Amino acid sequence: DRVKVAVVFGGRSSEHAISCVSAGSVLTHLDPERFEAVPVGITPDGAWVVGPSDPARLAISGRELPEVDGTAEALVLPGEPGRGLVRLDAREALTSVDVVFPILHGAFGEDGTIQGLLEMAGLPYVGAGVLASAVGMDKEFAKKLLRAEGLNVADGVVLRPGTDIGFADRDRLGLPLFVKPARAGSSMGVTRVTDPAALDAAVAEARRHDPKVLVEAAVPGREIECAVLEFPDGSVRASLPAELRYNGEFYDFESKYLDTSELQIPAKLDDEITESLRWKAITAFRALDVQGLARVDFFVTDDGDITVNEVNTMPGFTPSSAFPKMWAVTGLDYSELLSTMVDTALARGTGLR
Template sequence: MSRIRVAVIYGGRSSEHSISVVSAGSVLAALDPERYEVVPVGITPAGQWLLTEADPSSLRITGRTLPEVEKGTAVVLPADPTSAHLVSVDAAVGMSVLESFDVVFPVLHGRFGEDGTIQGLLEMAGLPYVGAGVFASAAGMDKEFTKKLLRAEGLDVGEFVVLRSAQAWSLDDVASLPLPVFVKPARAGSSVGITKVTDWAQLADAVAEAFRHDHKVLVEAGVTGREVECGVLEDADGRPQASVPAEIRLVRGHDWYDFEAKYLDDACEFDVPALLPDATTAALQEAARRAFVALDCAGLARVDFFVVPGGASDGGDRIVVNEVNTMPGFTPISMYPRMWAASGVDYPTLVDRLVQAALRRGSA
């Protein structure tokens, strides 16, 4: 039997470019070469598409140096459902049809990758792909609408205020929120552009920093609780299954889970699975599945929570949904694959299940 050709698209024109590159290295290494023929496609920070010869071992963080897409043959993907091919636009190669493929794994985080844009291109091109569709990707990327949809589902999302760059705002708009607050771009990830504000005198600078990354900003009330995540993965019948939850604990040098703590400073320890009461674990898993369905996700998602011990009205643990990530990190330290490994699904099997789910949806 011929192998399935998988285009792994990574990098991208977003502030999370380097994390996408690292994630892609892990996915490329995990795809079984006896079943899959990989077509690696990198997108530069400027947005140029390149057919690469990516060595998975080179797609990693070295010290504090972040990798990025730089070299390859310039290509484009036509939005033509009659031909799933990359077309060379490289002067050295000339205009020609290059690689074709059966399915796409868009290992892209942030804008132009996780926000419904590339999903729309792949829909137009008639290509099956891993992960959420256009709507769910856009809704999951936009924290305002994530929270609105989850709140409509009856899930606790905490208190927040939305600011827009085109509209005047003042301290009065947010002063009802208790300090500390977190100021963040509405459509970014990996903690990029986020500031913890402990004094209202810091607010203007924090909002300005967030506006550097997006024209819409969320100011969220801080929740004092345990940071817990839960993975969701579709089974063979398309039903969302929840992994064991995992807890992130900051142990050195940081007072919140920022970019440096996540990727550069070895500042965290992880409990996989999280050490929680059985009832809290079950409630988290149910909330993760409900969030997945509320956003109309597909394939996979990682749902991030705060767990406040004894904070619920009935004296139980309060469970607050923080975010829904429709294409969570796949780096060697990323929580999504680690949670599924602890749930009995190892990394190669996880990647295989995601690709197979995409192929089933594409043939439906």
């Protein structure tokens, strides 16, 4: 019998469209001999719908981004955030599958919320559990745990709602600065600030995505990513690293999905630095107590100074995304990668472990 996999995508975050594109790739590459995929979309308002059955609809065409359409399909869970948890009909729809693949990025998906729902339902799911998802999404707390494990992270300050950056912090952090929402992704709301007069606008822009904002010193170095994967036997491996090459000042939304940025895999680095990066990627994975998978983003200088930028517990799976490409070069093709992820989820199950 084939394993029934609910592929849940879209969602209420600003990364809705990117999640749709990731899901399109996942639905295309899931091994049809082993898995029966049930696509479950979440509209930007939070309504759960079944479909679409054609993954080709979940793609970027030109500059047009896809979206889950809540009117055309059958509702399985009316999205009523704030008005109760799960309706009986939705629980039935979800428990009729063997495992859930929440290919959701950002808030209400990559942040432990759906993971908590699935734990309550006793349904195995792909990827990190509640704690790691929540911590990975929150750059304030992720950095604390990474630092506690001895990894370098960017110097910075956290601006909670209603607070502003002080003079001493401004002096220490210097210029350029990076301003970003504490809990977002796909570079949404991230600004590189070179002129002090532009700082307030950058903070306001980040606050459109999250009332909590990070202001960081710019970290020098090339941008390198490493893909970490857990196998069904519980072992964890790090892929060969990728270097991100892009036009422009930093790796923004445009260069991620719409521009001609390139990935060089494996990244051209000394063997010693490559091994150190792979080890640090696994250290970061363990520091946040991640399960399943994570993409760890680094800055690496020519001198071999390595700084962890962040840990993404549900990285992009779009056709241009680094995670599946890094594994392909490391020897696991897209379909084998997805099979591993689902098998690991099934082997792990739910509950404390």
